[in-house]
Amino acid sequence: MKSPVVRWLMYLGVLCGSAAAAPALAAEPLKTLRYIIPAAETGFDPAVARDLYSGHVLQAVFETLYTYDYLARPATLAPLAAAALPQVSADGKTYTIRLKRGILFTPDPAFKGRRRELTVADFVYSWKRLFDPKLASPHAWLFEGKVVGLDKLVADARKTGRLDYDAKVDGFEVVDPYTLRIHLTQTDFNLGMILAHEPTSAVAREVVVAYGDARGDVSSNPVGTGHYKLGQWVRGNRIVLERNTDHLPETWDFKGNGTPDDQRIIAQMKGKSIPQIGRVEISVMVEDQSRWLSFQSGGTDLFWLDGPLAPKALQDGKLHPELAAKGVQLSRLMDPEVTYYYWNMKDPLLGGMSKEKIALRRAIAIAHNIDEEIAIVWNGQAERLDYPIPPGVVGHDPAYKSLLQYDPALANRLLDRFGYKKGKDGWRTLPDGKPLVIRYVSRNEASGVLQAEVWRKTYTSLGIRMENDRMIFSDLLKAEQLCKVQSRNYQWVADYPDGDNFMQLYYGPNIHQNNAGCFADPEFDRMYAQTQKMPAGAERDALYHKMARRIEVTGASRMGYARYRNMLAQPNVLGYKKHPIMKQEWQYIDLGARPVPSSKGSDPG
Template identity: 30%
Template sequence: MLVMIMTGCTDTSWNNPNPPEQPGETVYYGSFSTRLQHLDPVRSYSAEEALFIDQIYEAPYRYHFLKRPYVLEPALAKGMPEVSYLDKHLKPVPRDSSQPAYSVYIITLKPNIRYQPHPALAKDEQDNALYLFKDESSALQYKTLYDFPQSGTRELIAADFAYGIKRLADPKNKSPLLGFLSNYIVGMEDFSKTVMAQDRSGWLDLRTLPLEGVEVVDKYTLAIRIKGLYPQFRYWLAMHFFAPMPWEADRFYHNPGFQNRNMTVDWYPIGTGAFMMTRNDPNSGITLERNPNYRTDLFPSEGAPGDKEKGFLTDAGKPMPFIDRATFRLEKESLPQWSKFMQGWYDRSGDDGANISSSNFDRAFTVSGNGVDLSQEMLDRGITVSTELKPSIYYYGFNMKDPVVGGTTEAKRKLRQAISIAINTEEFLEIFANGRGQAAQGPIPPGIPGYVEGKAGINPYIYDWVDGRPQRKSVEQAKRLLAEAGYPNGRDKNTGQPLILYLDTTGGDAGPIADWRRRQFEKIGIQLEYRTSDYVRFKEKMRNGNTQMFGWGWLADYPDPENFLFLLDGSQTSENCQCDGANTSNYDNPAFNLLFQQMKAMDNSPEREALLARMVEMVRKDAPWFSGYHTKEYYLNNSWVSNVKRHGIAKDTFKYLRLDTAERSQRQVQWNTPVVWPLIAGLAGTAIIIFPAIRAYRRRQTQTINKSTSQRGNG
C-alpha cells in the first residue's frame, strides 16, 4: 500500500522541488550562486546582481539581442540620442571644430510607459500618497513590501531620469560610478558637495537641488551635458545606473522605520522592465513575475548571419515576454545545481554567469582535435549548448614601477617578453580550464573594434605564424631574451645571484596551479615565490603599487576598445588619479597616453582603427601584461528552452526566452520515474525475516494459553 501511495497517486514526479504552478502559467526555473547585496541600480556593479536588476529596470537604451557586433538600440527612448556641441561660452559649434568644451545628449522618451504596480505609487481619492507615515509606530503592521494591500502606477517622465541621476550623484548612495561620472557630467561634483551639506536626518527631496548638467526640457525630453567629447557616453546610457527612479519611491522608502526593516530600494526595486520582483529571500530564492504594465515590446525581426537557420527568428514580431514567472533558487554548490538541471528541475545549467564546473565538464562534453562537442548523453537528452567568447581579458601583470621587472629600458622589456613567452597560456587553458579560453594577442578581446583576426593580429614578440595559426615562440628564444636582459640562465650577470620573482596572490602557494606556475618560470631558470594575503590586504597592495607581479581581469562594461585600453592609461595609475586606479600595472607611456586621449574622443573609423593598431603595438612591445586570455564559456539548455542566444554584455535577456512546458513536464516524469524495486525488495526481505518470528511468537502464545487452560481444567 505504501508503494502504491508513493508512486501511483500523482501524475507528477514526487521529488519535484519546485512550487506548484497556476493553470496556464509559464514558469522559468533557474538558480543563482552568490547572495545578492544590492538591487539599487545606482549601487550595484555586480554581474550576478545585474541578472535580476536588468530584468526589472530599464535604461534609455539597450543592446540588440541578436546582432553581432553589439549594436545599441532605443529602449525607453524614442530614438538614439541627438548630440550637439558647445564651446566654453555655451555657443553651438560643429562636431569637427577644435575640441568642443561640451557635448549635449538630448533624449526623447516614448510616451505611455508605466511603472510596475508598487505601493509607493498608490494614491487615495484626493490623489495623495496612500502610504506616508509620520512616525514608526504608524507603520508597524507593514513588515515587508508585500504587506501593503494596495499599489499604484504612473507614467514614466523625463524628470524620473533626472531624479535617478541625482541619486547616483548622492554620496549617501555610495555609487561606484560617482567618481568616474563626475569627470564627465557637468556639475555632478558640486551637486554631491551640496547634497552632503544638507540635513540628512529625514528624506531629502533631490528635486529641490539643481544639477547643472541635467535639464528636464519637457515632459518627455531630457538633456545631459558632459565635458568635452566622449562618444562612449552613449554606452553608459544603456546601463542600469541610468535607470529612472520616481521620486515617490525615494520618499516612500524613507518612511520612519522602513530602513530598520530593510524596506529600501536596495531590497525592493521598482522599474518599468518586463518583470517585477515579488519575492526576495536572498538566502533562499527570488521570484520575478511579468510586469502587467509592460509596454508592447516585440521580438527582433533581424539578427546576425545564421540566426534564422538556428531558429532565433522564429518568434520575430511577437510581443514579449514569453514567460509569466521566473523562480530562482540559491545554489551555493555546483553539484546540487547540476543534479537538478539533469533532472529537468532547472531549465538551463546556470543563469548568473556560473560556468559549467570542471567536474561536470567531462560528462557534458567530449574534447577532440576538432574541438569541444556535446557528449552522447547530452545529445540523447536533446540538450543544446550556447557558447560565448566573452568580451573579457584575464592576465598576469608586472608592476612597471618595480625596480626588477618594471622600467622602460630595452633590457627590462626583454625580461618581460622572455617571461611572456615562457608562460604557456595555451597549456594552462588546456589543463585547468578544459580548453575554455583563447590566448590573448593584445589587450583588446574579440568582438571589440580594434581586435584583428589572423596573421595580422598576432603578437609578434610572443608568437610566430605557423601553418595558418599562431605558435608560441620557443623556450630557447625566451632564454636568449633573458640573457640579453642581463640574466643568463636565470642569474644576474653581474652578481651571479639567481633571479627570484614574486607573485602576489590570494590563492596560496600550494596546489596544482601554483606548482604549474613555478614550473613555467623554472623553464628559463627563474625562481618564482608567492606572497599570499587575504583579499583586503591584496587590494591594498594593488592600490598602493606594492606588488611585483599579480593576476587580474576585466569584463567589458560596453563594446568599445576604450573600455579596455583605459586599463593602461597613465592617468589611471593609483599615483596619478589619487584613487583606486584601474591601471594596476602602473604602465605610463606618454606616447600611449596621448594616443589614448585622441582615440577615446573619436567615433569608429579607419583613422581610429589606425590609432588602435599603434597603441596595441606599444603594449605588445612594452609587455606590461603577460599570459593573458579571453574566457570562452559554455551553457547548457534543456530541449524545451528556446531563444537562448547569449549576450556578452546585456543581462536583460529573460523576456526573450520561450518554454515548451508540455515537453518539460513529460521529460521531468521520464527522468524522475521513481526506482521502487529496492523498496519492494526491502519490504519483502523484512517480511521474510519477520514472518517466521511472528509465527514462532504466536505458536508460543498458543502453547502458553493451552497450558494455562489445561491447568485450570485439572484444577
C-alpha cells in the same frame, strides 16, 4: 422604491451567486525558469554593483534608456525606456532623447500609494548618484569629464562631501518630463551604448530616501521599471524574480539575420507578448559538479557550461550526440571579454616604474604559459589574445602581436640581469637582498584553485616563492577596488561593444573604479584622452596600438585569453540565443511543457 445603493448591492449578490454557480476558469500556469549563477551576487543597486552575476538581476529589474536588439549580430542598439534611438547632432556633442510615456515603477511603500511614473528627471538623478562622494560608485567614469557643467557639481561635492542633487547641470537639459537633451563637452558617438549599460538605469529618489544606508546604497531594495521585480532573496543562495505586471505591453518582433537558427527562434516566438516567463528562480551554486547534476536531472532550464565542465557535454565545440538526441540545445559564442594578468602598480613590491620593477613584471609575464592555463583550467574553452580589445568588439585587431610572448629562459635571464639573485636554496631575492615572495589571489571555487596551481608553476620556474590567497568573489572585488590585491587573473566582459570599454581599464583616473591593476601612466592617459574625441576608425586604432604597447613596455599587465560561452538549454526552452552583450535574455524566451523525467535516471557524466 429601493435606493440606488440597495439595488447595486442586490446586483452584486446576483453576480457573486452566478460566479459561484459557474465553473471556475483555469488560471494560466505560471511559467518558471530555473537558472544558476556560479558565484554569489553582491547586491542590486545599479550605481554600486559591478559584477556579472548581480548584473543579471539589475537588467531584469531596472531599465536603461537603451538596450540591444535580441537577434541582431553584430550587437545593435535598440530603444528600451526611450521611445526611439537618440537624435545626435552632426558634431556628436548633443543627444536628444524622448522617453516612452506611461512607464511605471513597480509599486512600493516608498511611493506612499502613488502610481509613480518614470520621467527623464529620474535618469538625471540616477546619473548624478554616480558622483555622490558618499556612495563612491565605481561607474563615475561613464560620464566623467563628458557632460557640460557636471564637473563643477562633482568638484563642489568633493569639497563639501555632499552632492547637491538639486543643482542644475547645463549638460542635462530637461526639456519636459519625457524629453532630455544631453550636451557633451566633446564629441562622443558612443554615448548611446553607455546609456544601455545597467549603471545608467533609472532609480527613483524616493526609494533612495526610504531605504538608502549611510552611503545612500539601496542594494537590498531594488525598485525599478523592468520586466521583473524582486520576489525573494536569500543572500548568496537564492533569488526569485516575479513578472512586473505593470510593465508596458510589448510584442516579440525581432527580425534576425536570416540564419536557420534565427528562423527557428522567430517561428517559436513571433507575435508573443513579452515576457512569457512569469517567474525566474536563480540558485547560487559555486561547485561545478552540483551545477552539472542540477541540469542533468532537469532541475535547471538554462545553464552556463563553464570551461571546467565542458568535457561533460562538448566535443570539438559541439554537443555530445547523446545530449543532442535528448533535445538539449547549445548556444555558443566567444565572449567579448578578455582575461588579463595584472601586477598592482601601487604595491610596494611589484609597483613603480624603476627599471628593476619593470623587469620583474615583464619577466613574470613572459614566463607564464597561457596555452597551458587554457588547457588545464578551461579545458580548451578559450582563445589566447595578444590585444587588449577582444573579438566581437569594435577596435579589435586579430593581426596584432604582443611584445610579451612565452619565453621562460629569457625571463630568468632578465631577472638575473636586474639583480634578482638566487640563493643556495634556489629561491630569488629582491635586489636589496630581502626575500621575494609574491601573493597571487584567486577566487575560492575550483577554477581559482586550478589557476593558482598553474601560476605556482610559473613562479617556481623563475625561482620566486608564491603564496595563494583564495577569496570570496565579492570580497575580492572590494579589495581590488582599494588596490589591495597584489596580482590575479582579471576578467572583463564588454559593457558595450567598443574598444573604449577595454582601454578604460588602464586609465589612471579609473583607479578605484575599473582600473584593477591601479595603473597610472601619464603617457597612456594622454593618449586615452585623445581617443575619447575620435570616432571608431583607423586614426583611433593607431592610438590604441600605441596604448597597447605602452601596457607591455611598462609590464603593467599581460593579455591572456577570451573564453567561449557555452549555454545549455533544456528541450522545452523556446527562442533562446545567447546575446554577446546582454547579461540575460529571460524576457525574450518562453517555456514549453517540461518533459516527464525518465524513471531510469540519467548518467551524470
